[in-house]
Amino acid sequence: MTDVLVARDLARTYGDTVALAGVSLSVGEGEVLGLVGPNGAGKTTLVRALTGTTDAEGAVELFGESSRTVNRSRIGLLPQSFDPPARLTARELIEYYAGLYDHTRDVAAVLSDVGLEDATGTAYEDLSGGQQRRVCVGTALVNDPDLLVLDEPTTGIDPAGRRAVWRLLEGLADTGTTIVLTTHYMAEVERLADRVGLLSDGELLALDAPQALIDEYGGQTRLVIDLDGEPQTTPSIGFETTRSDGRLVVHDVSPTEIGAVVDRLTDSGITPASLTWREPDMEDVYLELTGTAVGHGGDPLDPTELEAASPVAADGGER
Template structure:
């Protein structure tokens, strides 16, 4: 090989390595408004190849608008790139999308429905294997309209993965699905990610996101307020482990203060509707904490913080969307 050819080969190899490490999704300063309502307020986002990326946030926070911007179905200001290109320029053969609201033709069987969507792509997967992946093999010949809500949702998931996408958007994929069906969908998502598919998952099921996502972004009022691996977010924002004590008749603040004074430092006690909550109790200290309570109790429940605690802490248990909500903007002719 001469020097020119060798240099060309080396340059091509370098480009290949760079492409393999480039992020699949990039958003910088993404903004979108509907009239006076700001749906996205300077969102910065980066999703790596093969990553399961979770997006969580309250209703009206801008999640669906962000997904639509990333898939090129709504305009947005700022820098948006998918596979290095603006979303409208991306080959749709590489994308799979399951929207939160999806109403396919009802007078088709599950098999016919997946075959229809598979026919939109040049190289679709075998329909029978896709239905088996989502747990619909036994009901493949049933009309869509006769399926239960969970079975319909599983069939919809099948339509989103029939093209074996490089990038898969799933918006509330397991809504209405029973525990066994949810497990099938979770295993499918894990297999797809292991095979190199990048998954962008939006869900209100915090346990689902915590289990599946490599990283999570929490969106509130159109802005990302936290992003990172679930474990890191829980450690930073989830609070301390807690011991919930159910008492007959509850407990007053005075009782809680008296008990807290008798416990080791770093432990906080507060009264709840059903009794007491003791925060900061490690598993090995549960016995000592119970001894120090010095009250008759009906039950004890110890738990570690979870992604749900992060969500509630960063959004507020009684979250109220901005004045001039997205719902109002939609009624005036916008999209979500």
């Protein structure tokens, strides 16, 4: 696979804060790379360093050239903070950004791709937060980029709109577009990313395919126990047990030991309301590597979000 992006030893500090502590990675043509990590991990700084929008030590090559000299029209960038002129309509905004390039995609097709065909005449300031974010995604697509870099593309978008963006990105990846995206949604990288980079304190802790990360860091299948009330303490039942979101999680337990777990909980005065047998996932990888659960902005998604998606609602329903 040809490398579209190669970064070596990227480092960036702000005063005493180490935002990037020497990150190296490469992204192959048509690959989708997801970057995850807690707030302040360095994701945005890495995206900015990769796209030449902040100064950083180290080297970045895009399409075999320096990021400073590369033809910028081959790149689509959605920054985390992006405030386009608010009085322009969705269509006018896409047209405006299309006007910056010689070769562009069809404006109506871009609006349709991001699920805004019924809101093309609405001023940006009158769109819902999720619709606004979809317009912003559209501005990053309009130049038909070979490399698309998206900093939290689906933050603030409701589940239906998020799935629509996922389908859009899957379609682009299928036709060879290389994509780098940051997200707080583990379901997003599990679904979209060929490889996931996990950042913490400016360091790239791991970089691999989601399933490879889950196999290496996700731990064993576990038993999740819902209780009638909040567990006040973690009971000592002879199995490694943790508390999470008001539930008990029993680790490294085999199916034949479930009865023993229930008996010992009952002996401890705890009555399970329900038991769930759960495979490890990216949230477990995240917890294992960063020491924190997926938190702000990354609440676990409903499992149905991973299923085949329905068309996005015309009004977005995201206010």
